[in-house]
Every structure is written in C-alpha cells, then in structure tokens.
Amino acid sequence: MSVPATVHPDHQRYIEAGFRQGDAAPLRELYAQHAPVLIRWVIRNSGTQKDGQDIFQEAMVVLFERAVDPRFRLTAPVGAFLFRVCQNKWLQQLKQKGRLPTVRMEVPEVYKDSLPLEPDPGAEQAKCFRLLDETFAQLSSLCQNLLTLLKKGMPPAEVATRLEMPEANTVYRRKHACIDRWRKLVRAADPEGDCQKVLQ
Amino acid sequence: MTEADKLLLEEYFADRLSAVDRTGVDRRVASDADFAAAFRERERMEQYLSYRAKGGVTSDLLAQLGQAAFAESTDSKPADPAPVPIVRRSLRTYLALAATVLLLILAGWWLWGSERQPDPQALYAAYAEGYPLSGTTMGSAPDSLRAIFEPLYNNREYAAALPSLNSFLNLRPEDGEVRLARGRALLETNQITAAEADFLQLAESNTAFREEGQWWYALAALKAGEPATAKDRLNEIPTSSSRYTKARELLGLL
Numbered sequence: 001m002s003v004p005a006t007v008h009p010d011h012q013r014y015i016e017a018g019f020r021q022g023d024a025a026p027l028r029e030l031y032a033q034h035a036p037v038l039i040r041w042v043i044r045n046s047g048t049q050k051d052g053q054d055i056f057q058e059a060m061v062v063l064f065e066r067a068v069d070p071r072f073r074l075t076a077p078v079g080a081f082l083f084r085v086c087q088n089k090w091l092q093q094l095k096q097k098g099r100l101p102t103v104r105m106e107v108p109e110v111y112k113d114s115l116p117l118e119p120d121p122g123a124e125q126a127k128c129f130r131l132l133d134e135t136f137a138q139l140s141s142l143c144q145n146l147l148t149l150l151k152k153g154m155p156p157a158e159v160a161t162r163l164e165m166p167e168a169n170t171v172y173r174r175k176h177a178c179i180d181r182w183r184k185l186v187r188a189a190d191p192e193g194d195c196q197k198v199l200q
Numbered sequence: 201m202t203e204a205d206k207l208l209l210e211e212y213f214a215d216r217l218s219a220v221d222r223t224g225v226d227r228r229v230a231s232d233a234d235f236a237a238a239f240r241e242r243e244r245m246e247q248y249l250s251y252r253a254k255g256g257v258t259s260d261l262l263a264q265l266g267q268a269a270f271a272e273s274t275d276s277k278p279a280d281p282a283p284v285p286i287v288r289r290s291l292r293t294y295l296a297l298a299a300t301v302l303l304l305i306l307a308g309w310w311l312w313g314s315e316r317q318p319d320p321q322a323l324y325a326a327y328a329e330g331y332p333l334s335g336t337t338m339g340s341a342p343d344s345l346r347a348i349f350e351p352l353y354n355n356r357e358y359a360a361a362l363p364s365l366n367s368f369l370n371l372r373p374e375d376g377e378v379r380l381a382r383g384r385a386l387l388e389t390n391q392i393t394a395a396e397a398d399f400l401q402l403a404e405s406n407t408a409f410r411e412e413g414q415w416w417y418a419l420a421a422l423k424a425g426e427p428a429t430a431k432d433r434l435n436e437i438p439t440s441s442s443r444y445t446k447a448r449e450l451l452g453l454l
Contacts (some may be wrong), residue, residue, distance in 0.1 A: 022255035024347040029268035057266040132248040151253035
C-alpha cells in the first residue's frame with residue numbers, strides 16, 4: 001500500500017499564496033533565490049545565460065500549470081522541484097542537439113538533500129490547464145470579467161449592473177455564449193483532443 | 201453534444217439541479233463516454249475559473265514577472281548607482297529645479313527677441329514632471345500586475361512597464377491613475393497616438409483624473425512637435441483646473 005506523500009511547508013507560501021492567490025512577492029522570491037543557481041547550472045552544462053533564463057521560465061510555467069490543478073500538492077521543497085524540471089528540460093534540449101555527453105550531472109549543493117522527487121502523475125493533466133489559461137486570455141474582456149465575477153459568487157443582477165447589461169437573464173445568455181466560445185477555442189487549440197484523452 | 205446537454209452541464213456546475221437530476225448526470229457520466237468527456241472538460245473549466253476567481257496568477261502575468269526579473273538582472277551594472285524611485289521628494293525637487301532653470305533659459309531666449317520659436321521637445325521635457333505611482337498590493341491578479349509595473353514605472357523603465365500596464369487596464373479599465381501612467385509610458389516610448397487616446401479618455405471623463413488628462417493631452421502635442429495643437433489644447437484647460445497656471449505659463453512660451 002502506498003503512503004500518500006506529505007505536503008511540504010513550501011506549498012502554502014508558493015503554491016497557495018503565490019500562484020493561487022496571486023501574491024507576487026513569493027514568486028519574485030523564487031526568481032531571486034533560484035534563478036541565479038539554476039541559470040549557473042545551465043551555463044556550466046554548455047548553455048548560455050539566455051538558455052538558463054528560458055529554462056527557468058519554463059520551469060516556472062510548469063509550476064504554474066500544477067498550481068491551477070486543485071489536487072496538486074507540493075511534496076518537496078520548491079527549489080528542488082524547479083531544479084528537477086530545469087534539469088529534465090535542459091537534458092532534453094541537449095539530447096535534441098546531440099550534445100548530451102558534455103553534460104555534467106552535478107546537482108547544486110542547495111538541492112542535494114531534497115532529491116530525488118517522486119514522479120508527478122499529474123504532469124500531463126497540468127498541461128491542459130495551460131491550454132485553458134491561454135484560450136481564456138483570447139476571450140473578450142467582457143467574457144473574462146463575466147465568468148470570473150460569477151465564479152466569485154457575485155449575484156447575476158449585480159454582475160449585470162457592473163457590466164452594463166440590461167438584466168440578469170442577459171448575464172446567463174452571455175455566460176453560455178462565453179463558455180461556448182471558450183470551448184471552441186480549446187478544441188481549436190487541441191485538435192487531436194490530447195487533453196480530452198488525458199482527462200478520460 | 202446537444203444544446204440540451206450543454207445547458208444541463210451549465211446547470212450542474214452552477215449547482216442549480218435537484219439532487220435527483222444531479223444523480224442522473226453522475227450516472228450518465230459513468231455510462232456515456234462522450235457525455236463524460238464533455239463533463240470533464242467543463243469540470244476543468246470550472247477548476248480554472250475557481251483559480252482565476254481566487255486571484256490566481258496567469259501565465260501572462262508569470263511571463264511579465266520573468267521579464268521583469270531577468271531585465272533587472274541584465275540591466276544591473278555594478279558601476280551604476282542604485283535606481284532612485286521618482287516618488288522620492290528629493291528627486292522631485294531636483295527635477296523641479298532643473299525644469300525652472302530650463303524655463304528661465306527658454307523665457308530669456310523668448311524675451312530677448314530670438315527669431316526662432318522654442319523647441320517643443322525642450323518645452324515638453326521642462327514641463328513633463330514625474331508622475332509617481334504608489335499603490336499597494338492586495339493579493340488579486342490586477343494587484344499582482346501593479347506589483348510588477350509600479351517599480352518599473354517609477355524607475356522610468358517605461359517599455360518594460362507597458363505589458364503589465366496593458367494587462368492591468370484590461371482587467372480594470374476604470375482605473376484612472378493607471379490609465380494616466382500608461383499614457384505617460386506610451387508617451388515616453390514615442391507611441392504618441394496611443395498615449396493621446398488614454399489622455400483624451402481621462403480628459404473627457406468625470407473623474408479625479410480629468411484635469412491631468414487635459415494637461416497631458418496638451419503635452420502629448422508638444423512631444424509630437426505640434427505647438428499649434430498644444431496651444432489649442434492648453435487654451436481649453438479651464439481656470440478651475442489645478443494645471444491652469446502652468447498651462448498659461450506654457451502658452452506664454454509658445
């Protein structure tokens with residue numbers, strides 16, 4: 001029987017407060033504390049400063065994808081998580097360029113005690129949240145506001161006033177139209193239905 | 201999926217179905233693969249909306265955070281002094297002094313009968329005072345955006361501040377202070393037409409930023425090298441405006 005992994009103390013600060021509640025301070029902290037270490041690691045392994053920045057940013061996006069999934073719990077220190085993602089992504093890039101033998105597999109001292117991480121079964125599903133995020137951003141600002149305000153629990157009559165709509169019924173009609181538009185955008189961005197398959 | 205099914209799912213996720221109807225949906229999810237796929241897709245949308253409603257960070261915001269973090273590290277040169285935020289009174293005093301000296305030179309030039317008109321760009325530089333932002337972050341997505349653009353804007357890194365200013369105004373188009381700041385950032389990056397649109401919107405509003413909108417709308421014409429238009433706009437600033445005295449002073453120089 002597998003024992004569920006315990007939630008790491010970093011979860012509250014970086015996943016809950018940072019990503020899920022939109023507090024920029026912990027996220028800036030991640031850039032300040034971990035980006036220099038991980039960029040140096042990429043440079044030591046045949047990369048440039050720019051490669052390091054790109055890889056770190058990709059790792060932050062992976063963390064964001066996980067954070068959108070309400071079931072995700074960080075079970076390792078956030079720095080170790082970022083290192084593992086950076087390491088995998090950079091090795092993948094080098095492999096594509098045929099430069100793998102030049103890589104030194106040293107783990108930065110600061111992450112040594114907290115590795116290895118357990119495999120993350122939610123990784124594929126998490127990508128679908130990025131798809132939702134990207135397609136949501138393509139909706140009109142009216143749709144974005146309407147869906148978010150309703151989800152926040154604002155009464156439809158109040159939403160109607162706020163968004164200058166004649167009545168609450170209009171809010172419902174617009175909501176259905178917005179969801180429909182969003183669904184179409186998702187399907188256009190995922191024509192093979194990979195996310196659908198992942199969700200099955 | 202039929203329209204009826206779509207509506208059924210909407211009602212389900214809005215929690216407006218009876219217990220019996222909810223059970224019916226759950227049963228269909230277990231037995232109908234297409235319906236189950238649509239259900240899970242809609243469920244993910246709800247989860248994403250919950251995340252947004254709590255003020256969750258978006259990938260767009262994350263990209264801006266990254267840009268800001270890496271721009272800081274790339275731009276920081278050891279020999280440079282630490283950036284001084286324009287909110288500091290001492291710097292504002294220096295700016296005011298510099299502006300006064302420049303105005304005196306321009307006024308002297310004009311009084312002693314130079315044939316040439318003062319350079320509109322120089323007048324713009326003399327009158328375009330810093331406009332600091334000093335909000336507080338509250339934990340929602342727009343406030344996180346504010347945490348990004350505010351230090352950049354106050355350090356006059358206008359181009360870097362613009363993406364997050366734009367994102368903020370998409371979410372809070374009614375925020376006059378931020379619209380004014382975006383107008384300034386656009387003006388300083390020579391996107392004059394776009395800047396004028398922001399200033400004009402404020403100038404025609406009934407908000408506390410109306411007077412600033414009128415003033416900056418006139419300065420935008422100066423920046424564009426159109427003194428005649430600037431004069432027209434300055435002439436429209438009413439006597440009640442806190443910018444009236446400055447406007448008359450500038451009109452005198454034009």
